[in-house]
Every structure is written in C-alpha cells, then in structure tokens.
Amino acid sequence: MTTSTNGAFDRKPFIAGNWKMNMDHVQGITLLQKLAWTLSDAKHDYSRVEVAVFPPFTDLRGVQTLVQGDDLQVAYGGQDLSQFDSGAYTGDISGQFLNKLGCKYVLVGHSERRTIHNESDDVLNAKVKAAFKHGVIPVLCVGEGLEIRQAGTHVDHTLQQLRAGVAGLTNEQAAELVVAYEPVWAIGTGEVAGPEDAQEMCAAIRAELESLFGADVAAKTRLLYGGSVKANNAAAILQERDVDGLLVGGASLDPAEFANIVRFESHLVAD
Numbered sequence: 096m097t098t099s100t101n102g103a104f105d106r107k108p109f110i111a112g113n114w115k116m117n118m119d120h121v122q123g124i125t126l127l128q129k130l131a132w133t134l135s136d137a138k139h140d141y142s143r144v145e146v147a148v149f150p151p152f153t154d155l156r157g158v159q160t161l162v163q164g165d166d167l168q169v170a171y172g173g174q175d176l177s178q179f180d181s182g183a184y185t186g187d188i189s190g191q192f193l194n195k196l197g198c199k200y201v202l203v204g205h206s207e208r209r210t211i212h213n214e215s216d217d218v219l220n221a222k223v224k225a226a227f228k229h230g231v232i233p234v235l236c237v238g239e240g241l242e243i244r245q246a247g248t249h250v251d252h253t254l255q256q257l258r259a260g261v262a263g264l265t266n267e268q269a270a271e272l273v274v275a276y277e278p279v280w281a282i283g284t285g286e287v288a289g290p291e292d293a294q295e296m297c298a299a300i301r302a303e304l305e306s307l308f309g310a311d312v313a314a315k316t317r318l319l320y321g322g323s324v325k326a327n328n329a330a331a332i333l334q335e336r337d338v339d340g341l342l343v344g345g346a347s348l349d350p351a352e353f354a355n356i357v358r359f360e361s362h363l364v365a366d
C-alpha cells in the first residue's frame with residue numbers, strides 16, 4: 096500500500112535532503128552510507144516514503160557509485176542545472192550530464208539561486224524545460240521573503256513564481272513535476288512556518304495548478320514544504336492534506352535526524 100498524507104489521492108510522500116554547499120565527496124559518501132544503514136536498521140519501506148538527497152555536483156559520481164554498488168533505494172539529484180544543453184557556459188552543468196549520472200531529480204530556483212545568483216523567472220522556466228528534456232524531474236522551488244509575508248501578499252507572489260516556472264509545460268510534465276514551497280524567512284533561521292501556513296500555500300498552489308492544467312493533473316503533482324524542518328516538526332506538517340513531502344536543508348546533514356524525518360509516520364498521532 097502506498098502511504099499518502101492526503102487521504103484522497105495517491106501521492107507518495109517524498110522526503111528530500113538538500114545538502115547545499117556542504118560535504119565534500121568523501122564526507123558525502125559517509126553521510127549517505129550512514130543514512131542508508133540507519134534506514135535499513137529501521138526497516139524503512141521506500142515504496143511507502145520516497146527518499147532523495149541533493150549533494151554538491153562534485154559528490155554525484157561517488158553517490159552514483161555507492162547507490163549502484165550497494166543497491167540503495169535512495170534517489171539523488173543535482174542542486175541546479177543549466178538551461179542550455181552544452182557549449183561555452185563555464186561553470187554550468189547540463190541536464191544531460193545529470194541524467195548520465197543517474198540523477199532522478201534536480202532542484203530548480205531554490206531561493207539561494209534566486210537571490211544570490213539573481214536567477215529570473217524566465218531562466219528558471221527554461222531550466223524546468225531543460226530538466227524534462229534531459230529526463231530529469233525538476234523540483235521547482237517557490238516562496239516569499241519576509242517583507243512580502245509581512246505585507247500579506249505571499250500567496251500572490253508565490254503563485255506568480257509558480258505560473259512563470261511552469262509556463263509551457265505539458266499536462267504530463269506538470270503531473271510529474273515536484274513543487275517545493277519554501278518561505279525564505281524560514282530557511283536556516285529556526286523559524287518554521289506553521290503546518291497551517293504550509294497548508295495554506297500548498298492548497299493555493301494546487302488550486303493554481305488545477306486552473307492551469309486541470310484537476311487530474313493537480314491531484315498528481317507533489318508539493319513539498321521546506322524551511323527549518325526537523326524530526327520534531329515534520330509529522331505535523333506532513334499531516335496537512337496538500338503537503339506531500341519535505342525539502343530539508345540543515346537537518347539532512349545529520350543522518351539520524353534525517354532518518355527520523357523520513358520515518359515521520361512513526362511520529363504520527365492516530366486520529
């Protein structure tokens with residue numbers, strides 16, 4: 096049986112760990128090994144809750160080798176990709192290269208890419224399309240900063256990012272897409288949006304997807320929450336109907352803590 100956090104649909108919960116610019120390739124292998132052992136000891140059923148890690152680019156070959164060699168069920172992906180296929184783009188990484196390394200997913204438009212690297216909505220839309228073109232599923236990140244939250248325009252702001260990011264996708268692509276809602280004010284700050292905040296935005300995102308692609312598609316797209324998630328708040332957020340998973344930053348660097356987030360079902364309070 097597939098676990099679902101929403102009851103009505105069959106969206107498999109998805110727990111993703113974004114390592115950001117942490118863990119060199121040796122440290123990364125150790126972290127992934129510890130995570131896999133911890134989940135194995137806990138008899139984690141990957142068919143019920145999907146697990147993925149997003150290491151730095153330099154770790155991906157080692158992660159691929161470990162996953163293949165030890166037949167791990169942990170998926171992995173890149174933290175960014177180029178909107179271009181190949182050519183004179185120094186420092187950039189093609190979706191084709193990620194596919195070749197066995198990446199199932201790629202983050203697109205993380206707030207740190209939007210703010211530090213000034214990635215525009217147009218560029219991010221091109222990156223989403225490039226990911227699909229190369230057979231990698233994009234995890235499109237959206238979310239508002241503190242000033243926008245305080246002004247009360249956070250839903251409009253986030254839906255505008257969403258519309259720009261998904262422009263021109265086919266229904267099939269929109270159903271496969273993952274969207275991560277990350278309020279910037281809650282990232283790495285210890286400030287967690289409450290479960291009701293996560294639900295408010297995820298419900299708005301699903302409604303927008305429904306108006307763009309139809310109800311059947313919107314019922315399949317998985318929506319994640321990210322921002323200061325820890326083992327002690329994960330289950331409450333995941334109990335919300337439209338929240339299908341979590342994008343975890345800092346806590347994904349601690350294998351025991353991240354494994355506990357993955358095993359959120361063991362913390363759920365029965366109705």
Ligand SMILES: O=C[C@H](O)COP(=O)(O)O
Pocket residue numbers: 113205277281282283284285321322323324342343344345346
């Ligand atoms: O990609 C992950 C998010 O930026 C959340 O990071 P955090 O869990 O360290 O707040």
